[in-house]
Amino acid sequence: MLREKVAASTRTLQWKCVESRADSKRLYYGRFLLSPLMKGQADTIGIAMRRALLGEIEGTCITRAKSEKIPHEYSTIVGIEESVHEIFMNLKEIVLRSNLYGTRDAYICVKGPGYVTAQDIISPPSVEIVDTTQHIASLVEPIDLCIGLQIERNRGYRMKTPKNAQEGSYPIDAVFMPVRNANHSIHSYGNGNEKQEILFLEIWTNGSLTPKEALYEASRNLIDLFIPFLHAEEQDTNLEDNQKKVTLPFFTFHDGLDKLRKNKKEIELKCIFIDQLKLPSRTYNCLKRSKIHTLLDLLNKSQEDLMKIEYFCIEDVRQILGILQKHFVIDLPKNKF
Numbered sequence: 301m302l303r304e305k306v307a308a309s310t311r312t313l314q315w316k317c318v319e320s321r322a323d324s325k326r327l328y329y330g331r332f333l334l335s336p337l338m339k340g341q342a343d344t345i346g347i348a349m350r351r352a353l354l355g356e357i358e359g360t361c362i363t364r365a366k367s368e369k370i371p372h373e374y375s376t377i378v379g380i381e382e383s384v385h386e387i388f389m390n391l392k393e394i395v396l397r398s399n400l401y402g403t404r405d406a407y408i409c410v411k412g413p414g415y416v417t418a419q420d421i422i423s424p425p426s427v428e429i430v431d432t433t434q435h436i437a438s439l440v441e442p443i444d445l446c447i448g449l450q451i452e453r454n455r456g457y458r459m460k461t462p463k464n465a466q467e468g469s470y471p472i473d474a475v476f477m478p479v480r481n482a483n484h485s486i487h488s489y490g491n492g493n494e495k496q497e498i499l500f501l502e503i504w505t506n507g508s509l510t511p512k513e514a515l516y517e518a519s520r521n522l523i524d525l526f527i528p529f530l531h532a533e534e535q536d537t538n539l540e541d542n543q544k545k546v547t548l549p550f551f552t553f554h555d556g557l558d559k560l561r562k563n564k565k566e567i568e569l570k571c572i573f574i575d576q577l578k579l580p581s582r583t584y585n586c587l588k589r590s591k592i593h594t595l596l597d598l599l600n601k602s603q604e605d606l607m608k609i610e611y612f613c614i615e616d617v618r619q620i621l622g623i624l625q626k627h628f629v630i631d632l633p634k635n636k637f
Contacts, residue, residue: 315333317512318333318500327504327506327507328505330505330512339488349518356522360397361394361396362392362396370470380438380440388472390435392473398451400427407446408421410439430506452474478509573593574587577620603621
């Protein structure tokens with residue numbers, strides 16, 4: 301009986317998707333669970349994940365419309381059923397998927413009569429329209445509608461302000477968040493000191509990414525936020541001399557590479573996680589199952605140790621050796637000392 305309790309308490313955390321569906325092109329739903337967790341851990345993870353899902357994931361949307369024929373945002377155009385303001389609101393709802401950085405230009409140029417939809421947007425190759433049927437305007441007369449658009453990738457939301465308005469160029473409220481909503485719930489089981497918890501996460505997205513992709517992005521962003529606290533070396537910052545602007549040291553993987561090349565003892569190898577090595581997913585999962593989480597864990601293994609990992613092959617070992625040699629100028633011993 302005692303052995304069973306010890307085995308249950310030392311089980312590694314596991315997660316899985318218990319439900320996934322696409323209600324429409326612009327509404328995806330996913331439900332995930334993580335267990336087993338100790339009492340209180342589910343709430344800690346759930347709150348952090350919800351905030352990361354809603355605020356730390358980047359999205360793409362239209363942030364500005366340009367047209368010299370529009371006198372002001374609340375005007376109307378002869379031959380168009382919608383007002384200019386309604387057209388801008390429809391542009392705000394267009395869901396885009398991209399991997400771009402910064403801003404890109406797009407445009408709409410349609411001759412009426414007819415309906416203008418998201419399919420009529422001429423966008424860069426790096427930008428994909430999730431739902432091409434989204435309505436923009438209705439042209440009831442044979443007129444030309446030409447609007448220039450600015451597309452941007454960012455996070456959170458940005459409200460338009462009068463300062464951003466220019467003649468012939470109008471800012472649009474930008475909602476970059478691809479996650480529409482996120483909830484977490486907790487299921488407790490067990491008695492007394494053996495009480496454990498299961499965390500359930502529900503995620504709704506706008507179709508620009510799946511709930512599973514959103515969960516992955518939020519997790520990676522949380523890891524990146526906590527990495528500086530794993531940096532063993534403390535650097536003093538003089539707050540009295542410069543109270544308005546304080547530059548704090550920010551540890552990144554690439555900074556770690558440069559330091560490690562100069563002196564491997566300058567940085568804690570346990571601060572570099574193996575998911576930052578950009579390994580293939582199969583290799584990464586094999587290492588994680590073997591409790592190899594950081595670069596320090598990996599360097600404590602020999603080539604012989606890696607070959608003993610289940611489903612590991614010589615090609616995987618060669619790939620790891622290549623990455624270590626390329627970025628760290630170090631190698632793994634063939635056998636244990």
